[in-house]
Amino acid sequence: MTQASESPPDGAAADWTIPQGWDRYTAAEHALWDRLFARQADMLPGRVVPQFIAGLDMLRMTQPGIPRFDELNDRLNAATGWQVVAVPGLVPDDVFFDHLAHRRFPAGNFLRTPDQIDYLQEPDIFHDVFGHVPLLADPVFADYMQAYGEGGLRAAGLGAIERLARLYWYTVEFGLIRGNDGLRLYGAGIVSSFGESIFALDDPSPNRVGFDLRRVMRTRYKIDDYQQTYFVIDSFDDLLRQTAETDFAPIYAALAAEPDIGTDEVLPGDRMFTRGTQAWARARAGQS
Ligand code: PHE
Numbered sequence: 091m092t093q094a095s096e097s098p099p100d101g102a103a104a105d106w107t108i109p110q111g112w113d114r115y116t117a118a119e120h121a122l123w124d125r126l127f128a129r130q131a132d133m134l135p136g137r138v139v140p141q142f143i144a145g146l147d148m149l150r151m152t153q154p155g156i157p158r159f160d161e162l163n164d165r166l167n168a169a170t171g172w173q174v175v176a177v178p179g180l181v182p183d184d185v186f187f188d189h190l191a192h193r194r195f196p197a198g199n200f201l202r203t204p205d206q207i208d209y210l211q212e213p214d215i216f217h218d219v220f221g222h223v224p225l226l227a228d229p230v231f232a233d234y235m236q237a238y239g240e241g242g243l244r245a246a247g248l249g250a251i252e253r254l255a256r257l258y259w260y261t262v263e264f265g266l267i268r269g270n271d272g273l274r275l276y277g278a279g280i281v282s283s284f285g286e287s288i289f290a291l292d293d294p295s296p297n298r299v300g301f302d303l304r305r306v307m308r309t310r311y312k313i314d315d316y317q318q319t320y321f322v323i324d325s326f327d328d329l330l331r332q333t334a335e336t337d338f339a340p341i342y343a344a345l346a347a348e349p350d351i352g353t354d355e356v357l358p359g360d361r362m363f364t365r366g367t368q369a370w371a372r373a374r375a376g377q378s
């Protein structure tokens with residue numbers, strides 16, 4: 091979400107958008123997309139929130155090959171008024187927020203290489219489009235994402251970007267949701283990762299804690315490993331109510347006096363779904 095430089099790279103528009111350049115994808119890239127897609131599509135039913143599968147179907151993302159943004163946008167725009175725009179990579183916060191506030195989702199137009207199948211640090215088109223776009227076809231989640239963008243523009247003026255970044259991280263990227271028959275995935279960082287789609291739901295290591303806005307805004311996060319704590323929302327309606335319908339300014343002010351919470355910490359007031367063993371994180375720490 092952040093990049094130091096403030097002016098767009100050569101060839102990009104003032105809002106950092108570029109053409110998708112669909113004709114430039116190679117046959118090998120389309121095949122790699124198909125491989126990534128098949129692996130996730132086989133595994134996610136029963137694990138991901140049903141709205142995600144509905145979005146994949148409605149947007150016809152089940153067709154082979156890297157999606158063409160123009161075709162995707164015809165369907166997405168009809169569903170919720172959102173569109174996907176291509177960008178060269180991470181964009182500055184204010185540019186990102188402004189796109190979201192206008193129902194435009196900025197997506198990297200490049201695909202990872204075959205040796206990055208399981209992990210890469212910068213969001214590529216598979217993460218951005220497979221991970222994020224299906225839920226933009228859901229009306230409630232679509233409203234949440236727009237409100238988030240507006241909230242970001244506001245938070246910038248209140249010096250509270252980091253608070254809001256944590257909310258994005260623990261909902262849009264790594265969120266879990268309660269289903270009728272147990273927990274389900276909805277965060278794009280999880281559902282675009284084979285390993286984390288299993289870890290986040292089934293592994294005994296991480297904590298799974300009921301979503302609490304202030305708690306989330308105080309919690310640090312890891313960008314280079316599976317999360318040590320996941321937060322569980324009750325529903326997209328409830329998430330929208332707790333965020334879009336809540337004035338964050340007094341919350342930011344109150345939180346200024348509160349200490350941060352560590353990535354693995356459990357607090358007395360936490361509504362626990364799972365108290366994690368943290369075995370995964372401990373084993374990782376032992377390796378380094
Ligand atoms: N309601 C928040 C504010 O007052 C904005 C927001 C909405 C933030 C939705 C995140 C998600 O700033």
Ligand code: CO
Pocket residue numbers: 213217218221222263278279
């Ligand atoms: Co993302």
